[in-house]
Amino acid sequence: MTAWHAPEALIARYADGSLPDADAWSLEKHLESCASCAGRVSGVVRATAAGAVLADVRDAVLAAATPAPAEATPQDLRHAVPAAATPAPAEAPPPRTPRLLWAAAPAVRGAWLPAVLLVALGAVLLAHVAGFSGARTLLLAVAPVVPVAGVALSYGRHADPLHELAASTPSAGLRLVLTRTAVVLAVSLPLLTLAGLVLPSPGGPGAAAWLLPGLTLTLAALALGGWLGLRTATAVTGGGWLCAVLAPALATPDGAVARHLSDQLSAYVGGAATQGGWAAAAALCAVLLAARRTAYDRLERF
Structure with a gap:
């Protein structure tokens, strides 16, 4: 009150x-x-x-x-319907928790949540059932784009049947995008990190080394969304990461893909200096997002 x-x-x-x-x-x-x-x-x-x-x-x-x-x-x-012509008395507003769940619902329904579980469980099965030694490396390479894909699939007409209704509320715009992004991160970060912890480590980056890159890519997608729209921005950031990490490893002439992929990841996410660079990039993306926050009022683009 x-x-x-x-x-x-x-x-x-x-x-x-x-x-x-x-x-x-x-x-x-x-x-x-x-x-x-x-x-x-x-x-x-x-x-x-x-x-x-x-x-x-x-x-x-x-x-x-x-x-x-x-x-x-x-x-x-x-x-x-005798009461039809007589408007009902004003009722107290619904509790904040149901409103928050309604706002976040597209972020945890549909195909995205099963996809996150599939990525995590698939890596565990590859390592412990198929005996694939590079399962953890592969998981760390894919994990940063999972929340980015979640953001793309949780917002817009393609994801939410009530998008037009949500877009007309005072809570729409960047606030709604950030609510759903927070839910995406809250689900994907612990699941994928836990999966990395239970996988055998042949060396290379730790299980949590992907967290800052994943957060930075998500913020970069949100910042670019003010210019390109969320779907295009997430495709650019997620696709750029996968090309930068996977393409050099797949192009190795000796066929040692897992080893080269581990080397690529170590270069991109390993070490305090590299992690510091990701942290600085995340802060810069957050500043750009705040500066462009009014762009998200034009929701028909997203």
């Missing part, structure tokens, strides 16, 4: 449509946590010409959603 309440003049301007967009979004955000103001705004809006239209729409939706007996007439249906 908040001690501030919207003044009558502000509510009146919101109801007649004369309130600037930025102020309207701010008021709508306040209404999420203030049932008192939500009830006052609802009453003022119902008194306008739009209120009658909204009541008619509500009547039509309720009538369509209410199963009618075979012998019912349209007049019966109109009387079967």
Whole structure:
């Protein structure tokens, strides 16, 4: 609950449509946590010409959603929903946890979560069942692009059937993208790091050496998303990493792919100086993302 309440003049301007967009979004955000103001705004809006239209729409939706007996007439249906013309009293806003789960849902559903489990379990099976000594090296090479792919698959019309609805809320834009990115990181980072810890190590970088590169690539994808859109930006960053790490190892003439891949990873993620460079790059990407945060208000691009 908040001690501030919207003044009558502000509510009146919101109801007649004369309130600037930025102020309207701010008021709508306040209404999420203030049932008192939500009830006052609802009453003022119902008194306008739009209120009658909204009541008619509500009547039509309720009538369509209410199963009618075979012998019912349209007049019966109109009387079967006596509360349709009387708006329900304002209710308290839903708890923060369900709202957060709703916002984060696309980040943990669909094919992405099974894909993360497949990568982690596949590496473990390669090492302990197939006896492949380079399983940990291969996992460390692929792991940094997993959260990047998760970001691409958790946001946008292609991932969320309620994208247009989410895009119209005051919490949309960069805040929603960061919420889903945080969920992606919270799932992928511990799973892939745990998988790396249980794999035999023939040498090379440690199981957690990929964490800073993975975080940096994710932030780089978000920063580039302000210019290119998230799907293109994640393809550029993730594809660039895979080409830089895998292409030289696959092109080795002697066929010792696992050894060359381990050498490539050591060069890219091994050592304090290299990790410091990734940390600096992550900070730079975060600054760019903050500077371009308003670009995420144009959600139709993503």
